[in-house]
Amino acid sequence: xxxxxxxxxxxxxxxxxxxxxxxxxxxxxxxxxxxxxxxxxxxxxxxxxxxxxxxxxxxxxxxxxxxxxxxxxxxxxxxxxxxxxxxxx
Amino acid sequence: xxxxxxxxxxxxxxxxxxxxxxxxxxxxxxxxxxxxxxxxxxxxxxxxxxxxxxxxxxxxxxxxxxxxxxxxxxxxxxxxxxxxxxxxxxxxxxxxxxxxxxxxxxxxxxxxxxxxxxxxxxxxxxxxxxxxxxxxxxxxxxxxxxxxxxxxxxxxxxxxxxxxxxxxxxxxxxxxxxxxxxxxxxxxxxxxxxxxxxxxxxxxxxxxxxxxxxxxxxxxxxxxxxxxxxxxxxxxxxxxxxxxxxxxxxxxxxxxxxxxxxxxxxxxxxxxxxxxxxxxxxxxxxxxxxxxxxxxxxxxxxxxxxxxxxxxxxxxxxxxxxxxxxxxxxxxxxxxxxxxxxxxxxxxxxxxxxxxxxxxxxxxxxxxxxxxxxxxxxxxxxxxxxxxxxxxxxxxxxxxxxxxxxxxxxxxxxxxxxxxxxxxxxxxxxxxxxxxxxxxxxxxxxxxxxxxxxxxxxxxxxxxxxxxxxxxxxxxxxxxxxxxxxxxxxxxxxxxxxxxxxxxxxxxxxxxxxxxxxxxxxxxxxxxxxxxxxxxxxxxxxxxxxxxxxxxxxxxxxxxxxxxxxxxxxxxxxxxx
Numbered sequence: 289x290x291x292x293x294x295x296x297x298x299x300x301x302x303x304x305x306x307x308x309x310x311x312x313x314x315x316x317x318x319x320x321x322x323x324x325x326x327x328x329x330x331x332x333x334x335x336x337x338x339x340x341x342x343x344x345x346x347x348x349x350x351x352x353x354x355x356x357x358x359x360x361x362x363x364x365x366x367x368x369x370x371x372x373x374x375x376x377x
Numbered sequence: 378x379x380x381x382x383x384x385x386x387x388x389x390x391x392x393x394x395x396x397x398x399x400x401x402x403x404x405x406x407x408x409x410x411x412x413x414x415x416x417x418x419x420x421x422x423x424x425x426x427x428x429x430x431x432x433x434x435x436x437x438x439x440x441x442x443x444x445x446x447x448x449x450x451x452x453x454x455x456x457x458x459x460x461x462x463x464x465x466x467x468x469x470x471x472x473x474x475x476x477x478x479x480x481x482x483x484x485x486x487x488x489x490x491x492x493x494x495x496x497x498x499x500x501x502x503x504x505x506x507x508x509x510x511x512x513x514x515x516x517x518x519x520x521x522x523x524x525x526x527x528x529x530x531x532x533x534x535x536x537x538x539x540x541x542x543x544x545x546x547x548x549x550x551x552x553x554x555x556x557x558x559x560x561x562x563x564x565x566x567x568x569x570x571x572x573x574x575x576x577x578x579x580x581x582x583x584x585x586x587x588x589x590x591x592x593x594x595x596x597x598x599x600x601x602x603x604x605x606x607x608x609x610x611x612x613x614x615x616x617x618x619x620x621x622x623x624x625x626x627x628x629x630x631x632x633x634x635x636x637x638x639x640x641x642x643x644x645x646x647x648x649x650x651x652x653x654x655x656x657x658x659x660x661x662x663x664x665x666x667x668x669x670x671x672x673x674x675x676x677x678x679x680x681x682x683x684x685x686x687x688x689x690x691x692x693x694x695x696x697x698x699x700x701x702x703x704x705x706x707x708x709x710x711x712x713x714x715x716x717x718x719x720x721x722x723x724x725x726x727x728x729x730x731x732x733x734x735x736x737x738x739x740x741x742x743x744x745x746x747x748x749x750x751x752x753x754x755x756x757x758x759x760x761x762x763x764x765x766x767x768x769x770x771x772x773x774x775x776x777x778x779x780x781x782x783x784x785x786x787x788x789x790x791x792x793x794x795x796x797x798x799x800x801x802x803x804x805x806x807x808x809x810x811x812x813x814x815x816x817x818x819x820x821x822x823x824x825x826x827x828x829x830x831x832x833x834x835x836x837x838x839x840x841x842x843x844x845x846x847x848x849x850x851x852x853x854x855x856x857x858x859x860x861x862x863x864x865x866x867x868x869x870x871x872x873x874x875x876x877x878x879x880x881x882x883x884x885x886x887x888x889x890x891x892x893x894x895x896x897x898x899x900x901x902x903x904x905x906x907x908x909x910x911x912x913x914x915x916x917x918x919x920x921x922x923x924x925x926x927x928x929x930x931x932x933x934x935x936x937x938x939x940x941x942x943x944x945x946x947x948x949x950x951x952x953x954x
Contacts, residue, residue: 289476289480291465291473297714299713303714303716304713304714305506306715314480316484319479319480330466330469333715336623337641371715372715373714
């Protein structure tokens, strides 16, 4: 099942989203989330969060890329939570 | 959700890991059971599984126990055998079996109201993220955004223009007269520098607020994630890195965070490529320029003209991306990705307001700092006479240092139809921030100077006029909303007369283009869209990618902008447009 999750992400022609994959593999979304986290821990998936950020919020302006919070940044935007296959160096 | 009732017995809970794993576990378990020091501390099966999983803490503890080293050696043999058979780490094989068991168990005992049936979000997504419908729906959403920013915000734009040009200018001049400075250079600084410069940009606050409102609605409803998903697929179809679209979507708000958002890309080449493409996305700062020029030259199609600029930005980014991907950045395979699409929901007033206000505050902060400073510098350069004509702050604008310096680059823009020192000067100062293009145009066309004759009014009359015109603008805004759907509730009501700045721009562009003002105006919009990014973006590019790529972007974008604007103007002339 874990392998299937990784295989589906690797071979999909474009991004896949949680609901779509959960339905395709017949797994609960919460279980799928656990599987994604497993692959993140194993280093096979990578959470798409820029260095210096704790979540998928992107900041700009004087923050120079690190996001102390919406009150300190002139431009803040939430981006979708995403994980991608880690390229083997 | 309901759970079925079950009768529990006392059988120890055991997951069946499959024949090969179970074989390894039971053999290792036997060896562990033969080592009393270990069984005193750990259950044998549990320890066998932990050792096969290569649990660092447990392995370290076992190594310190008599007989433990031998058990670790045996475990490593089983691990090697299983890894060679399955080509995967044993902990992954174990986790896989556990997840299969969990999933089976969940499916057995939990009945969720139609767990396999698509939710409302899923049903919407089947249309919104559809392979064929996704992109047209995204374009439609963008179209609605630009109708909102141009048509719906127009009444408030007119209101602020009147307030700044009327009561605020009145009050500023009255205050200057009070301290007997109405005929000094201070009056020139306040009226021609601050009011014309910063005021010229502030009138576009309603436009930007509309854009930020639309972005906030799209974000909070959950659609923005779908837009990234849909466009990601499109990017891949044309051969670009799918993940690049998230930074590019961010670029619609501001290019600076878009540059930083490239950090989400793993490969340096992909990061640089996306960082070079991000400035082609039309940021909010360019919107005032588009709205101003679209209103001047294409009043009946202003939304379409603004929308076209955004589409052109995407198109140029895709084309440049394809060229670079097949030349300088010929590498990297695309990687798979999984995205969390939040369920659709009704946007909350609190979230939408917070997001809109944060961004508007950022724009106002820019107006109070960098735009103010640039306006003062431009005013100072316009106040310095060249060639001994006039005195400081009392010189003909055509003989000012600013006009002479701007005039040096005017020949570059002549083939594009806007070879005047006014347009050149605005583009030079636009390097500081794109909205400064508008503030500089307000200054160089010298509308509302200190000599401007304002109708004398009392303070009370001014306040009443501000309040009543605001109320009228609010009514007009509500009447403008159906314009998004093409329904005009204004009927034959008289349209507002063009402002002084608009008239001055039209006259100036007609003169510099030999009577082809609209074509020159379109070329100018295209140039502003594509030319050298603003100072803050350039600094971010230098920080993220180094000086070499920063200069590539600065020079490359200027050349691209020149070529495309040239094609627009000269092509239009050839076609007789």
